[in-house]
Amino acid sequence: MPITEEHVAQSVAEALQYISYYHPPDFIAAMSEAYAREENPGAKQAIGQILTNSRMCALGHRPICQDTGSVNVFVDIGVEAELAWTRPLQEIVDEGSRRAYTHDDNPLRASIVRDPLDARKNTGDNTPAMVQVNMVAGDKVEITVSAKGGGSENKSKFAMLNPSDSIADWVVNTVETLGAGWCPPGMLGIGVGGSVDKSMAMAKAVLNEPIDITELRARGPRDRVEELRLEILDRVNALGIGAQGLGGLTTVLDVKIRHFPTHAASLPVSLIPNCAATRHLHFTLDGSGPAEFAAPDLSLWPEEIASETGDAVRLDLDALDEATLAGLAPGQTVLLNGTLYTGRDAAHKRMVETLDRGEPLPVDLKGRAIYYVGPVDPVRGEVIGPAGPTTSTRMDKFTDRILSETGLKLMVGKAERGEAAIEAIRKHGAVYLIAVGGAAYLVSKAIKSSTPVAYQDLGMEAIYELRVEDMPVTVAVDTKGQSIHEIGPKRWRRSA
Structure with a gap:
């Protein structure tokens, strides 16, 4: 029987919907193990929130993360497969992606811009997909679909090492410089040769392999690749970066390596991390119809997850003052209540351009808080769709200007801030808080109203006025410029 275009398109669409709200079972198991052994209360709470969010998404069929990713599709076509295709595979896959991202019941956030060099206008349906094709033996078509978030994708690294250089040293040293913008705990994909x-x-494709490091450690390595996987895992975790960069025992859940023959004078090495929103699915097409996917068993998720924040301090965002802000300390858990504005890359750029013209901003930010977020569209009566934080360092170059000229006092995002931003925070007596990356649906439940107030043409990057109740966050940088992303990893660093 022929494998049709519809078999491919519909399977890709259903797979993308599936992975938007179901974590792979091996990832849930690995995160549950990491949660059980974590000793840092802050990191344990972050892992707990990720697991709680994961179960909520599985039940509610809503995205795990607001960044529903770029679509990556790996296609192995059997040379004997009977294909009833008249369109290029790229067009067929894009049709499937389009169906998934514009689904009425669970629309996914469109993040792809058409022209990376100019206007960067959003394509509106998250196409085109990134498609890799191999011709292999057999008469079937094997497809792996993954959705890769921008935070982890932006941390990809490549080096052309000398053949005598240590791959492990390069990987460990590189991961130490990545910060927490890739939302650990996650995985490392490494391509060599x-x-x-x-x-x-190879580094991208190998991330789709099952997590099996616990079994590998139990039986022992059989070759140099497996030895290298264990060495890198132990050395990276010994850095103490921990969940969300807060410091802790687990930074990576597994290390995957794929290699290929190379030139005698070369040692190309690529590193691509996968975040806490690890999303991928494999299926086979044989001509009998589109692939079918069974829902995972809810017993996969641990029953006892302490994602609650009983020792947290409530903060009134409508009554921020210097004394209140000065009393916040790095690592402290805070529950936000009141008015919270949204604004990320495009909104910050436009605000600065407005200030350059000497014009007033459309929103008065004096004494206010802003959340770096680009949420998913709401459905079925939701106030807002999944609304987790975006990487804050992209706003660093705007921070001093915004703080000095608007009177903004509090920022919420994810991961660390750079030196210039931390100095601006210290100079202006502001505070930076982090929400857990990979817990977008959980965070959205703390948002009780959402009203667009400016820059609606920017879509998910528009400025919204949110009303939040007990939104859980952690103090990352205090008014003195002290950062938990420096304090935490130093405290938990150990010898491998």
Whole structure:
């Protein structure tokens, strides 16, 4: 029987919907193990929130993360497969992606911009997908679909090492510089050999392999690749970066390595991390119809997860003053209540351009708080869709200007801030808080109203006025410029 275009398109669409709200079972198991052994209360709470969010998404069929990712599709076509295709595979896959991202019951956030060099206008349906094709033996079509978030994708690295250099040293040293913008705990995909492009392709593809590091450690390594996986895992976790960069025992859940013959004078090495919103699914098409996917058993999720924040301090966002802000300390859990504005890359750029013209901003930010977020569209009576934080360092270059000229006092995002931003925070007596990346649906439940107030043409990057109740966050940088992303990892660093 022929494998049709509809078999491919519909399978891709259903797979993308599936992975938007179901974590892979091996990831849930690995995160549950990490939760059980974590000793840092802050990191344990972060992992607990990720697991709680994961179960909520599985039940509610809503996205795990507000960044529903770029679509990556890996296609192995059997040379004997009977294909009833008249369109290029790229167009067929894009049709499936379009169906998934514009689904009425669970629309996914469109994040792809058409022209990366100019206007960067959003395509509106998250196409085109990133498609990799191999011709293999057999008469079937094997497809792996993954959704890769921008926070982890932006941390990808490549190096052309000398053949005598240590791959483990380069990986460990590189991960130490990545910060927490890739939302650990996650996985590391490593491609070694081939060429520059081959190395990167292998690092991306190997992230879709099952997590099996516990079994590997139990039986012992059988070759140099497995030895290297264990060495890198132990050394990276010994850095003490921990969940969300708060410091802790688990930074990576597994290390995957794929290699290929290379030039005698070369050692190309690529590193691509996968975040706490790890999302991928494999299926086979044989001509009998679109793939079918069974829902995972809810017993996969641990029953006892302490994601609650009983020792947290409530903060009134409508009554921020210097004394209140000065009393916040790095690592402290805070529950936000009151008015919270949204605004990320495009909104910050436009605000600065407005200030450059000497014009007033459309929103008065004096004494207020802003949340770096681009939420998913709401459905079925929701106030807002999944609304987790975006990487805050992208706002660093705007921070001093915004704080000094608007009177903004509090920022909420994810991961660390750079030196210039921390100095601006200290100078202006502001505070930076972090929400848990990978817990977007959980965070959205604390948002009780959402009203667009400016820049609606920017879509998910518009400025909204939110009313929040007990939104859980952690103090990352206090008014003195002390950062939990420096304090935490130093406290939990250990010898591998």
